[in-house]
Amino acid sequence: MGEKNRTALRISLVAIMTAVVAVFTLIIRIPSPIGGYISLCDAAVSFAAYAFGPFTGLIAGGLGAAFADLIGGFPQWAVISFIVHGIEAFLMGLVIRKNSSSIAMRILAAVIAVVIVSGGYLLLTTLFGLTVFSEAILEVPGNIAQSAVGAVIGLLLYTGVRKAYRSLDDLRW
Amino acid sequence: MADIDIELTFKYSHGKDVLSSFALKAERGEHILLLSPPESGKTTLARILTGSIPEYISGDLHGHFRFQDQDVLQMDIPERIKVIGRVSQNTDEMMLFSSVEEEISFPLENLGLDEEEREKRISYALGLFGLEKYRKVSTSELSGGEKRRLMLSVLFAVNPEIYILDEAFDELSPYWRKKLREAIRGLEHTVIVLASHMLEEYEGLFSCTLSIKDGSLEPYVPQLFSFPLLHLKEGQSLLTADDLVIKREHRSSSEFSSFSVTIPHFELHEGECLTLLGENGSGKSSLSRVLSGLLKEEGGTVAIDGNPIALKNRRSRVAYLMQNPYEELFLPTVLDEAKSTKASSFDISKALDLFSLDPDDYVQELSYGRAKMLQAAVFYLLDRRFAILDEMDNALSSDGFSSVLQAYASKGIGLLVITHDMSIASALPGRKLMIEGGMIHECK
């Protein structure tokens, strides 16, 4: 691939990965009793980070989660979701370096996902004054489960997709 | 010197030679038909000419493409917009925006046209393909045929010197095929139509018909292809539907109402070949979905051998080969797909042979036509007693299509064939059904 016009490729990559994250967030929605929902959002966010690195991960992960909130009728969470899932993908992308990552690194990435997602929502929702601390604590177990499962499924997804689509790594920038 | 002078040799990085000393010379304004079987390099040619290859799919390209005094291969892709444009075979891979209006005005803005000129071209092109009232509609609400018409509108609005229409008659109903034929006839610019089989709409439209063989161009030798007689095998089972009412919400906006189809009685015998005709959006696919258990009927019953059968149980009885083969293929390689049917390895190798597939090919790298063959092979191995082939003839050569039909027929599978091609319909044995205005009737 030439180096002349990477902009078209970057725009397409970001647009499509953002849509993937949003669709993953929206299609499998188990409403949680505390408002919001449990979804495969984190699986797609981790996939974006594993496959395309920290920067694409940051934009696609954050934007995808935010778009899902806007479309799904919870626009008040969009900004917080953008920050939390953006940072989640960015840090995971920094830790995981393509295939050279060891098991320990993968576990570290999953731990990062769990800490950022559960801690991020807890911190930001209370900081913005959009919930009370006790309610935010109630969300933590759900977020831990969702992000941990997400990090594992994301890795399975990455392995599966690379097997079927051999030129996956060429798309990275 | 000819206005258009093409000479190309190309090889994909991961595969075999596709074009070798392919040479085409033509005058401006000529209308050319390039007729050759799937995987002969037609889509590759279109992608090379527009620049998609080797920029986005890598390979080894040699040769030249001159239009008048311009050396097109040396130009960046966006700069070629005035010279050449294409409608791709898979419309979804070229669709960019969520509204019809944005889709069509994007290239016009890039051309730097002023608002008045843009408006003129947009209404002209939308009018040409009957899409005026869809202007504010979301592209996700369009049917396959409507998407195809939109992509044609985009190309006609840009109006490049050379139009490449890659299987562009596919998915269009006879009415719109005729309209497209008239639109091409009225063009003073060069048109190259790429097709894998002859359609009656092509007659008298082209100044020459060519073919690709072993990667190079040669004159097309008309083969008097008569559809071989299907050898049907009688069976016992019978699929019936009675008093069926099918409703489907077509569009979210209130302007377009939902549509419904009523079918008093329908039957398909094992070992029978039934042909289903009808316009785009008349309900052919909806009926197929009900029969195969993917869509809930509004009323009525579906039964096999007289026993009513629940929606979910139909899925393991009736095979539905959807229009877009990629939507039914999930695994990395051809062999993985075949193995997923849990058929014996003997049957698998026999079937792959029968449908001329290479077990080691990667599914995502198959051409559209080859993917259809794989889809056919998978359902062949699954051994369902009934099968619905939804516009399977598109993108397959006539003998490819007839070999699929024959393979299914000799297993005694009850076939429901959906097609827009009248010549195929008349060559097939058995009853012909037509869906029109929400009703179904048998035609002669």
Place this chain on the structure above:
Amino acid sequence: MNVSSYIYGTSFYHRFDVRPKIIFTLLFSAVIFLMSSWTGFAIAFFLPMAIMLLSVGIKETCRCYLRLLPLFLILILFIPLQERSGYPIWTMNGIPVMTEEGLWTTFRIIARLGGISGVLMLLLLTERNEDIIKGLRAFHLPYNAALTASMILRFIPYLGYLFSEIRDSMSLRLEEGKRGYPIIPSITALTVSAIRMIPCTASALEERGFGLRRSHKEQHIARPEHYFTQWAIGVIIPLSLLLVR
């Protein structure tokens, strides 16, 4: 899947130009965080609801607020846990169940959530997505960002559709008697189909002339009647909320 919340209408809020409407939405959301009085919060909560009732009707308004109801209920249930040391207004057996400060905290949060959610939904309900993007362009959102946003809105419903097709065709391959669909293979297939489209889409962008124009001036959107009045309303109403004591 429908990505558009837009409800067709001709109400005054529909006719409001998208640019002052965006400013109104943003200012209103910001002001909610700065407010400090009971009356202010009541207005913040009920104003978007009232406009919504007038512009899209009772059904859509209910749909919008019912989504928030579970969260509100939880917050109300949690009132006894808030500000235990505050001034008790309800005691049972000598133990304070509810304090004035606790009630106030909860009320504030509910008003904030309802107000922000309401005003944002109001924007999505009364403007088409593409018009919102056009409006943002007028506020100097970069051309490429606006382009990406439009494309995201095309791919979300497409991939949603693709997933339902994949799930359907997976179920066509199941053995008799089995139900459901295998989740990992389905999402893998969906992701592969999506990724496959990246180079195709990039090529489609370029083949339609993306990159030909060096500068992208904001497209001129015609100004409706009373444009400046609309601007004034869009700015003054949220700011005046700050004065409410």
